[in-house]
Amino acid sequence: MCSCHAILNNHQYRIYSFHIYFTSRVVCSTHQSNDEVSIMRIFITFLVALSALVGTAFAGQKAPGKVLMVVSSYGVDQGETQPGFEFDELAKAYLVFAANGLSIDIASPKGGAVEADKYNPEKAYNAQFLADPDAVNKLNNTLNLSAVKSQHYNAIFVVGGKGAMFDFHNNQALQMLVADIYQRNGIVSAVCHGPAALVNVKLANGDYLVSGKRVNGFTNEEEKAFGKKWAPKFEFMLESKLIERGASFEKAPMMLKHVAVDGNLVTGQNPFSTAATAIEVVKAMGIKPVAMKPFKDDATIELAAQMLTDVKPAAAELAAHTERYQPELIAMYGYYRMMFAASKSDLQQAVNLMEVGRLYMDNPQLIIALAQGYQKLDDVASAKQRLTELLQRNPKFEPAQTLLAKLEQSKQ
Structure with missing residues (x-):
């Protein structure tokens, strides 16, 4: 129950208690003058009216919209x-x-x-x-x-x-x-x-x-x-x-x-x-929003947005509070940014995101995409490094073998 409802309930209870007390005083007292009794009756009437008013206010409480x-x-x-x-x-x-x-x-x-x-x-x-x-x-x-x-x-x-x-x-x-x-x-x-x-x-x-x-x-x-x-x-x-x-x-x-x-x-x-x-x-609607814990995927995308401009502090936040985020979503977002990159800057941002994401997931296809990103950035050494690491874990992963061989040939 919200505080306003509790307050109204409390006031209504107190008024009702006073009503009972003064009624008993009027009924039970044999030593009061007629004037005293009249004053008490007027006061009781006032209390009854006030109680009804408070009750109506309580009953009329509505949702804010x-x-x-x-x-x-x-x-x-x-x-x-x-x-x-x-x-x-x-x-x-x-x-x-x-x-x-x-x-x-x-x-x-x-x-x-x-x-x-x-x-x-x-x-x-x-x-x-x-x-x-x-x-x-x-x-x-x-x-x-x-x-x-x-x-x-x-x-x-x-x-x-x-x-x-x-x-x-x-x-x-x-x-x-x-x-x-x-x-x-x-x-x-x-x-x-x-x-x-x-x-x-x-x-x-x-x-x-x-x-x-x-x-x-x-x-x-x-x-x-x-x-x-x-x-x-x-x-x-x-x-x-x-x-x-x-x-x-x-x-x-x-x-x-x-x-x-x-x-x-x-x-x-x-x-x-x-x-x-x-x-x-x-x-x-004129309402001050209550504080709510951000939904995990929303918080992750917000963190990814920060990584586009300054990857290090955002990556540090992810490492310190991994439970608040979905690291795989950062990697996925990096992949889609690479697919639709319109500039070298976009490509670099995509690679940065995938580099952060790969630390939290073991996905061979992500490493292939990351290597392709490095290739588009003309960073063949980094592409080969990621592919070599992947083949050490998955020696028979054919896409990695094929891309690595292609990079080796292009070097010659």
């Missing part, structure tokens, strides 16, 4: 047949809102049960969501957007996932909800592919909601890296469409955290921006 979370109905077969929503994003945002005392509903274009893309239920935030019967019930019985009343909500948060690119942008009910909440000075927010819900929303004056606004979302670069299966089926690329609608599109480097805040419009770039986006929503 109500948020509508929206997920895609498009998913089929855990995203194999048709993409759905990102469970990680739903769980992270839900936990942030719940921790800050918000009342939460979950809705979807079709209502009822919805299908997430394949996810890991053992991740801490997913496990915490799944352990909450109320949260699971809301997800299994989502509200139909066509039946939702905008006036019941202080904020709307649109969850991402590639399904959002199929059933959000042309959903009239969703567009009306977003416009109504925004024009009532409520908070409109979305993360990753969630801003697809905003691209066709127009305000009462006929302008697109995003026109002239600072906006964020899954970038074209991120789509190129991670959207190969479904992106060819999209009607548009999210970044391009938001810019076409007049938005001032902001972005961080691929898969790093970024949140754009423009008045009561809050948008996040990718899954690692989810918690930060939800926290900004809480702030926009």
